[in-house]
Amino acid sequence: MAGFPSVSHEARQHLLEHKLKRATIVSPLPVLPPHSPFEQELLTHRAKLASLNNDQAKQYVRAIGVFIPQTLTDNNVSSFEITCKSCQEVLAYVYADDATLLNWHATYYVSSYDATRWYGCMAVNVSPIDSALGFECACGVDTRDFRANRNTLLKQRTQDNLEQRTFGKSKSAFKAIHKSEDSWLRQNILA
Numbered sequence: 111m112a113g114f115p116s117v118s119h120e121a122r123q124h125l126l127e128h129k130l131k132r133a134t135i136v137s138p139l140p141v142l143p144p145h146s147p148f149e150q151e152l153l154t155h156r157a158k159l160a161s162l163n164n165d166q167a168k169q170y171v172r173a174i175g176v177f178i179p180q181t182l183t184d185n186n187v188s189s190f191e192i193t194c195k196s197c198q199e200v201l202a203y204v205y206a207d208d209a210t211l212l213n214w215h216a217t218y219y220v221s222s223y224d225a226t227r228w229y230g231c232m233a234v235n236v237s238p239i240d241s242a243l244g245f246e247c248a249c250g251v252d253t254r255d256f257r258a259n260r261n262t263l264l265k266q267r268t269q270d271n272l273e274q275r276t277f278g279k280s281k282s283a284f285k286a287i288h289k290s291e292d293s294w295l296r297q298n299i300l301a
Contacts, residue, residue, distance in 0.1 A: 132229075193285045199222075204243065
């Protein structure tokens with residue numbers, strides 16, 4: 111396992127200014143699978159954000175929280191909280207048909223930090239081979255898919271992690287827990 115990633119001076123300043131022991135970041139925009147039917151809705155939202163200046167964009171994101179495509183919530187898919195089995199930190203919230211996450215629709219990463227280190231998701235990976243989700247946790251657990259990479263060491267690492275990438279199985283590195291409400295996505299946005 112790798113050492114925990116350290117926190118920048120700016121991040122420590124943010125904690126001090128806001129009198130926080132720990133700050134949490136939930137991605138305000140989703141990671142979508144390839145050829146998602148929600149892509150156009152997301153592109154329209156991104157265009158609106160791009161038209162705003164920095165202060166207006168922050169105010170807009172604070173007002174709406176996390177952007178959840180309306181067409182996604184209309185399709186009756188379930189939301190799942192993804193946690194690392196090793197450190198118990200929340201890594202992401204995923205909309206999917208079931209806890210296997212084989213047919214996933216949108217992913218929102220979650221990272222947090224205190225004065226010394228980062229917790230949670232360091233990277234979200236959508237496999238170029240099968241579009242399956244993989245994550246890198248700050249504690250060192252990593253299920254990203256490098257099968258398309260030419261580096262032999264990364265390919266071997268992927269083979270070692272394939273079982274850990276399978277959600278809903280006992281050997282999975284991460285747990286997918288059903289969450290019945292979306293209120294978890296609206297917390298701690300740009301605190």
